[in-house]
Amino acid sequence: MGLNKYLSKIFQKEWKAEKDENYDYDAIMKTKEFEFRQTKNSVVRIEKPSNLVSARQVGYKAKQGIFVVRAKVRKGHGTYSRPKNKRRPKRQGQAKLTRRKSTQAIAEERVSKKYENAEVLGSYKVGEDGRTHYYEVVLADRLATTIKADKELSFLSKNQKGRAERGKTFVGRVNKEENKKNHAKNKRKKNILYKNNRSK
Numbered sequence: 185m186g187l188n189k190y191l192s193k194i195f196q197k198e199w200k201a202e203k204d205e206n207y208d209y210d211a212i213m214k215t216k217e218f219e220f221r222q223t224k225n226s227v228v229r230i231e232k233p234s235n236l237v238s239a240r241q242v243g244y245k246a247k248q249g250i251f252v253v254r255a256k257v258r259k260g261h262g263t264y265s266r267p268k269n270k271r272r273p274k275r276q277g278q279a280k281l282t283r284r285k286s287t288q289a290i291a292e293e294r295v296s297k298k299y300e301n302a303e304v305l306g307s308y309k310v311g312e313d314g315r316t317h318y319y320e321v322v323l324a325d326r327l328a329t330t331i332k333a334d335k336e337l338s339f340l341s342k343n344q345k346g347r348a349e350r351g352k353t354f355v356g357r358v359n360k361e362e363n364k365k366n367h368a369k370n371k372r373k374k375n376i377l378y379k380n381n382r383s384k
Contacts, residue, residue, distance in 0.1 A: 250326030
């Protein structure tokens, strides 16, 4: 069994909060989340990825031009302005509202806006508590010579600006597909209702 399998097993134990003869993985995870919570800024650059296996799957390499950033996004739906008058409580548009976008995609967009010279390769979840989700986002500097020389990442230097905002990452593509499905579903419902009302 290779090193990656051992590392992935360790991170799975942390997520499941298991206890071993040598380590208390629940306590380790809690201390990590406590450290995440102590940071004031929502976007923080870190030296190394905390989950090396997930980082490599996303596209992380230990070379110049590639770095990792931790971002936090609060849970729940987005903020909506509440109408002040002329509404029943049922029609005030406060319940069952979603952002129509995953919190992971929001984290990627926030990071890409802060680091304008870099492009998002991907992201993975690191932890969560009662209020926030924590993600680590892997970025690559598209102007760095090491990135231009790399065969796998050289495409970033050509017309790839704003990948996260345009839904070019894996998470962005998933959101686009889901939105298309929901749109088609709602359209079918409206057509059925229209036909039924017309037949009456």
